[in-house]
Amino acid sequence: MTSKELAMHEKLEVHEILTFKTACVAKTKMFVDLVKDDKLKKILEEDLELSTQAIKDLRKILKDSSN
Numbered sequence: 128m129t130s131k132e133l134a135m136h137e138k139l140e141v142h143e144i145l146t147f148k149t150a151c152v153a154k155t156k157m158f159v160d161l162v163k164d165d166k167l168k169k170i171l172e173e174d175l176e177l178s179t180q181a182i183k184d185l186r187k188i189l190k191d192s193s194n
Contacts, residue, residue, distance in 0.1 A: 133192040141192075143186040151180045 133141070155175050162168045 128156055130170050131191050133188075138189065141188055144184060145189070148178050148185065151172060152182065 152175060155171050155178070159168060159171045159175065162171060
């Protein structure tokens with residue numbers, strides 16, 4: 128098994144994290160426009176950026192492991 132290959136249970140765990148992160152991004156996007164506090168809004172926007180990047184990374188992991 129090469130370093131890019133994942134066992135089935137690892138793929139399932141990555142998929143589970145991906146699903147959770149996607150739900151978090153959707154929820155944060157709903158709330159970011161409702162927030163009035165500038166500090167909190169900035170935190171939510173930063174979280175959106177980081178979570179979006181995490182989703183891209185997780186998708187790449189799953190894609191690379193299926194090749």
